[in-house]
Structure formats: C-alpha cells, structure tokens
Amino acid sequence: MIKKVLRGICEGKTLAEIAEEMDMEYSALIAMLEHMVKMGYLVRGKKENNEICSTCPLQKVCSERNYTVYFLTEKGKKLVGSC
C-alpha cells in the first residue's frame, strides 16, 4: 500500500484521488503519510519564517496557513523506481 501511495504522488495525483482510488478514508491516508514521513519515504515541506518576514504587514497571515506539503525523499523515489 505504501508503494501505491508513493506512486500516486509521483503521478501527480491529489490525496483525494489517491484515497478514492485505494478506497481508503482520507484521514487514514493522512495518518499513513505521517507514518511514511517517519519511515523516511516522504518529507514534509515546512513553511519557514525568518526576520525578513517581519517587514511584511501580512506576516501574521502567512504564518497561519493550514496546509502541509509532502515531497518524496530519495528513499521514497527509490521505492517507486521511476518518478
């Protein structure tokens, strides 16, 4: 199942599409992604803040965005083969 999820990401599918395709619950898929992060197949893309940000009047807005980006690691890419 792990490989299937990774392949889906490789093919540019959305999480909703992957969940649908695997007939999985969305929340279960997210938990699985987190598990895969721990195992080293994915990394979470963090939003980084630093000083320059504080010069922007909208810094508070951007520090609150509620999304997470997941990227494949080398280990993840190796598992799916071609990506």
Added chain:
Amino acid sequence: MIVALAGNPNTGKSTIFNALTGMKQHVGNWPGVTVEKKEGEMEINGTRVKVVDLPGTYSLTAYSLEEIITRNFIIEEKPDIIVDIIDASNLERNLYLLTELLELHSKIIVVLNMFDEAQKKYNIDVDLMSKILGLPVVPAVGIRGKGIDELKEKILRGKFNPKKVEYPEDVEKRIEKIEEKIKKLGLEPARWYAIKVIENDVEVVKKIKDKGARDILHLAEHLRHEIEDIYGDDIESVMTSFRYSFAHGLFHEVAEPINVGGVTITDMLDHVITHKIFGIPIFLAIMYLSFQFVFLVAAPFQDAIDLLFNGKDAAGGHIPGLVDLSYNWMLTFMPDWLSSFINHGMLRGLGAVLTFTPVIMLLFLILSFLEDSGYLARVAFLMDSVMKKMGLEGRGIIPLMLGFGCNVPAVMATRTLKDENERKLSIALNPLIPCGARIQVFAFLSSIFFPSNPALVLWSLLILSMVVVFFLGYIYSKTIFRGKSEPFVLELPPYRMPTMKGISIHMWEKSEGFLRKAGTIIVGAAAIIWIFAALPWGVEYGSPDSYIGMFAQWIAPIGTAFGLTPEAIISLIFGFFAKEVVIDVLYVLFGSKDAILASMTWAQAYSFMLFMLFYTPCVATLAAVYNETKSKKFTLFVILEGFFLAALFSFTFYTIFTLLGVGA
C-alpha cells in the same frame, strides 16, 4: 490488576480515563522523559484496578519517544488488559494501531468511542468486528458516559480469543523460524520480537544484540533479504504495507458507509470547486462578488471619514473638515509652514489611510473567510492543476499561490523545491502575484479612479496577473527554467464554516498590521515629500518651482509614453519601499480624493495601475529573493522582468486607448 489505555491522539482517551477513574488520578512523567504519565485507580465489583494512560500514537515504530514508551510499557510492565480507544468516526485510521497492538498483547478491548459521530458516517457491525478480532468490542460515547459500564464489565469478564495479523505464507514461514529462536532467548512476546527483528527495528535489534544473540541477527538479516527479494521492495515498506492492508480489509468488512460511495460534503464541494473546467470561473466569480461586496459596503463609511477629515465643497462654500480646522487652530500659535507640514502633510496622510480602513477591513474579512473555510488552499491547488494541464513541468506554483498573502514567505517557501530551475521559476513568478498589500492599494486606487465600478477594475487586474503568471510560467518552463518537477502532494484542510471569532481575529490582525505600517511609514513619507514640495524656501507648495516640481518636470517625458503622470512616477518610486506608501504619497501630493481623481484621465489611471501591478517587487521581497538565490544576477532579473511587463502592459494599453481617443 493493571489496565492500560492506548489509542491515537484525540480519540477521547482522557475523557474515558476520567470516566473510569474519576478523581483518583495521579499525574507524573514517564521515567527519564518529559512525556506526561497519567495513572488512576478504580474499583469494579470489589476488584481494584490500576489504570495507566499511555501516550496517544498512530503506530508503534521506534521512531518517536511516545511510541517507544507505549510499546516498552506493554512489553515490560505486562498490563493485564489493554484498552484500545478508537475514534470510530475515523475508523480506518485508528485500526492501524490496533494491528500493531494485536502483535504485542493478547487481551485487548476495543472501544469504539465517538460512536455518535461514527453513526453519521457509517454503519459499524460491532458484533462482526468482535467476532473477526476475537476480542470484546464496546461502542461508546465518552463525553456522555455511554459504554463505560460495559467497558468495566468487559475488563472483569471479557473473553479473549484474538486473531493474529497474518502475513503471506512466505513471510510467516520466516517469522516462525526466528520466533523459535527468540523463545529460547526468553523474550516475550516472541512473535512481535521476531517480526521487529526482521523489520530491522533499531530498538529491538539493539536489545537482541545486548543479549548476545548474534546468530539471531544474522539469520534475521538473511531472511530479510529473502523477503525483500521476493517482494522487490525494502522490508519496512513490505511489512508495514501488510499491516495497512489488514487494517484496510478489516475496515471494509465491518463498516458500511451510509451515503453511497462515502461522499462527504468536502468531497462534494471539492468536485465542484476544483473542477477542471468550472473551477477557475467559479474562483473568478467568487472574487468578483467579494470585491463588489467590499466596495458597496465600504463606500458610505469611506465618504463619512473623508468628510470628517477633508470637509466638503458645497454650494455655499467649503465646509471645513478636521484638517482645515486643525490647520487654522495651529496657526494661532505656530508659523504657517509648520502648521501646514503637520496638517497638510501628516494629518491629511493619516486621513487617507483612515478613509481606506473600511475597504481594508472588509477585504481582509473576505480573505480571512476564504482562507479559514479552506477555499484558498483549493485555489492554489486548482492553479496547479491548470498548469499541469498546460503541460507545465515546473510545479512551484503552489508555494507561489500560497503567497497570496505576502510574497516574502512565498519566496522562502520555495526552499522546499529541490530542483534548482523549478525553484527559480517559482521565485521569478512569485512577485507577479499581487500580494495582500498590493490588492489593498489597487482596491484603493480603483475606488478613487473608477467610482462607478471599482470591483470590476480590481477584478480585471487580478485576472491579468493570473494570465501573465500562467503564460510566463509556461514560457519559462519551456525555455530558461526548464526544471524537473519534484513530485509532491498537498494536504488540503477540510472545509469548515469559519467561526465569527476566528475571522474577526484574523481580520483584525491583518488590518492592524497593514494600518500600523501604512500609518508609521506615512509620517516619514509625508515628511520627505512635504519637504521636497515646500523647498526651496519661499516657493508655493508643490509648484513647478519646488524640488518636487522640478523633479516632476524632469521625469515627465519618461512617463508620457506609459500614461504616467509625474506624481504617479513619484508615488511608484516610494512604492518600491513598500507598496502601501503609494496611497500615502498620492494623498500628500494632492490633498484630497477629488484632486487625485482630477489629476489623471481614466486611461492614465488604469495604465498607472497596470504599471504598478508588475513593476519591481518591494524591497523586502527582493531581499528574500536575494537571500534564497544568493545571486545578484537573478535578483536583477526579477526586477527587470517586472519593469518589462509593467512597461509592456501600460504602454500597450495607453497607446491603444489614446489612439482610439477614448482616454480623456
């Protein structure tokens, strides 16, 4: 008797722990670490039971402290019973932990908590689940104390005949081989140790090494490679996948979704909102209506504030506003130039910002609503899929669109993109997306120059910037920044109805930030402009003989081709430091809304806005660009790109409309 509570985070573990133990609790730390340990006591029919609350976890790997604590407690303290608290409304997710627990312990009671919520989603066959697992399964609603008595009953008298998580034959065979050896070593539960040592679990390997059983490690390594060869993947993914399949299968056996296909509101909305064809038109429509709403509602408030500060020219003469009154009052005790500086310079500028407050707040209100509801994240996603449809390789558009608020963090977010070219592509396009501050400035200018339909004007600028980003993105990705796209996936938050409180807080934070900045800068900007407009000593304020007037005459020819008036150019120069200042500058130069309106034809005004849409990003963004790329050349590229687009669009627009003769 010891009972341990395990479960995912947020499944109602604490709620149930409290229901079981009441006041008899003791909170401490797990030995040697700062993870909270809660223990309590209860009595069931005279039997004293100690209850231990284990940390909330999704799995039992050796990768996190909480997970290690949990599994070590089960292995070492050997509780009599484990109660797995499951959030039944997210059943599949919760079942993975159960599969891991099944390998660790034989007496598990499954509590299907949040059963009230779960029943809205699916029918769960509790008896079937109990039969399949060979374990007691208790539906519960922790917050209402439902199921607690049954749970207590099962703790005393539950029957356990647990099913193993079975792996395929060729794996099972190998697990058994190791299991026998582990048994001889005296480690319990032997099957779990066997599975983990095959999986190369660091903690377990270490433990076996400490026991001096190198032969087991060698054998495990050998068997691991065999399994990896059979399945063609690394061991961890093979074994973990089997467990996920087990959980997945169990879920489908016992839970039947209530609405066909398990379509949630989020799914339904997503089908429409991120629709390949309708998604973009829907987005544009939402933006248009939002802008209309903002201007319509803000207008009366704006007029009132403007009246308060600047007064009004009525038939009977000028009705003085605060600025006039304060100017005259200050004349009584200070020289004319000082009073003029304070009032015509700073107070008027402050008024400008304040008149704009209603628009700022409403616009932020809408943006907060769109963001909190989960919509904006989808727009980012939508843009990405459009780019994909266009065959665009570089998919840096996501961090880019998320920079809708501010370009600076968006530029920094590109750090997550590993491919150099894709990253550059994203950074190069980034400043072309109007940030929140720029949208505010455009809203302001639209409302001044196009009072009859500011929303339409603002909307047209937004569309233009999107088109340019798509188009340029396409060109770049096929030419200078031909990158390899980094595969990624975005977790979109579920839609929810934003709370009034949440939105108000967001709106307030954003508006305050914006106003505070515009307010502080204005003092400096106003002072500088006022000085240049009032000097050399003795000239009429702002006349062609003043420094600013001379500069304007000098710069004027450059602007004519683009329809830029000298004042517009001056405001653009200041806008380089922060786009908000453009508003301030215009106000300080002209004094009133009407005067600003009178200073340009509508074609000039629109040209001016087009120029502003693209010309160089603000200092902070450029600093971020340089910081991220460490390339002066690239930073210069970003500036030139902006100026090129700005010149291109304003020139084309202005020329066409002047030729048509409709600009005046």
